[in-house]
Each structure stands twice: as structure tokens, then as C-alpha cells.
Amino acid sequence: MNPGTRIRPAVAADARRIGEIYDEGIGEGDSTFATGPHPPHERETWLATRGDRAPVFCAQGGDRVLGWSALAPFSRRPWFDGVAEYTVYIARDARGTGLGRAMLAHLIGAAPGHGYWKLVGMILPENAPGLALAAGAGFRVVGTYHDHGRIAGRWRDVTVVERHVEAPPR
Ligand SMILES: CC(C)(COP(=O)(O)OP(=O)(O)OC[C@H]1O[C@@H](n2cnc3c(N)ncnc32)[C@H](O)[C@@H]1OP(=O)(O)O)[C@@H](O)C(=O)NCCC(=O)NCCS
Secondary structure (H helix, E strand, O other): OOOOEEEEEOOHHHHHHHHHHHHHHHHHOOOOOOOOOOOHHHHHHHHHOOOOOOOEEEEEEOOEEEEEEEEEEOOOOHHHOOEEEEEEEEOHHHOOOOHHHHHHHHHHHHHHHHOOOEEEEEEOOOOHHHHHHHHHOOOEEEEEEEEEEEEOOEEEEEEEEEEEOOOOOO
């Protein structure tokens, strides 16, 4: 990550750029089951309704947002309250410089403050950068769901990774 880049909470004015970066990743076909497009008004509502347990962060490089990251509850079931799913999206032209690694490390550091003791990631097996990012941050592969969802009409597998961010409360 370039020394001038900083990670900060997302604000409403980031909605357009977050949507652009998200749609860029969706267009690549191996990042997510989500479908686009995500226009600014849709991302503004998404940002405004997340609350403290689902924070969103942006990587600011000069006057440009280079990537975004987020936590969201893994499940609505209260007994899984301490588990969050993470998301990291880096603009294509800002990848390969350690920014994804920095954003995931930041999420790991922030997660306990939002009430989480474990992070889970859902990564398509074809997503080599996503798997490398998780492995480099100390995530373990739990296993792979087969034909778990469809992207553009084709059934796809998804690999689950997990990492504790602090000891589970006893
Ligand atoms: C996955 C993603 C966030 C990685 O971001 P990035 O800034 O390019 O990653 P970094 O430069 O920080 O590299 C992180 C690790 O991934 C590895 N990596 C990066 N690109 C890679 C590639 N094309 N193939 C294999 N490994 C790769 C790096 O070597 C590094 O490994 P290390 O930590 O062991 O050194 C980025 O590719 C992306 O935004 N993809 C679309 C969204 C997505 O799939 N997100 C993941 C699921 S939430």
C-alpha cells in the first residue's frame, strides 16, 4: 500500500465510487454471486442502513477512493452473533500493491470493536487473488460448498474461510 493511502470509514459521498468498484469486480465473474449494477442511490441507501455491526471502510489515495471493505453479520441467529462475513474490493488499477492485504488487516483489527470474535469469507475457488488474500491474513479453509449459487446462470462452488480475531468469550 502506498504510504499516502489511508483507510477511513465510508461516508455517503463515497456511494458512487463504492458502486463502481463493486460493479468492476462483479463484471470479472469470479468475485461474488451478487449482480450489478450498483448506482449511487442504491449504494447510498445500503450505506445509510447498515448500522454499527456492519461497518464500511474506504481506502483513500489522494483524492481517489481505491477500494472498500465491509463487515456484516454472518447470520441473523443470535448464537452466531460473534461471527462476521468480510468483503474487500480493490479497484482493478490499484491491485497488487498490498492494499487488499492492508484493508483485510484493518478489518481484522476493527472487528472486535464491532462485537465480533471471528471472520468468515466466502470465496469462489477460481478467485486466486481472493484465496491468496485470505491465506496471507491467516484464514483457514473450512471447505467448499458445491453448486452453492448461480452466476450468469451457471452453478458455482464457494470456498469458506475462517479466522478468529480474538478468543471467543467463555
Ligand atoms: C482479492 C483482492 C481484494 C486482492 O487485492 P490486492 O490489493 O490486489 O491484493 P494485495 O496486493 O494486497 O495482495 C494480497 C495477497 O494476494 C496475492 N495476490 C494478489 N493478486 C494475486 C493474483 N492475481 N493471483 C494470486 N495471488 C494474488 C498477493 O501475492 C498477496 O499475497 P501475500 O499476502 O501472501 O503476499 C482484489 O483482487 C479484488 O478486489 N478482487 C475483487 C473482489 C474480490 O474477489 N474480493 C475477495 C473476496 S471478498
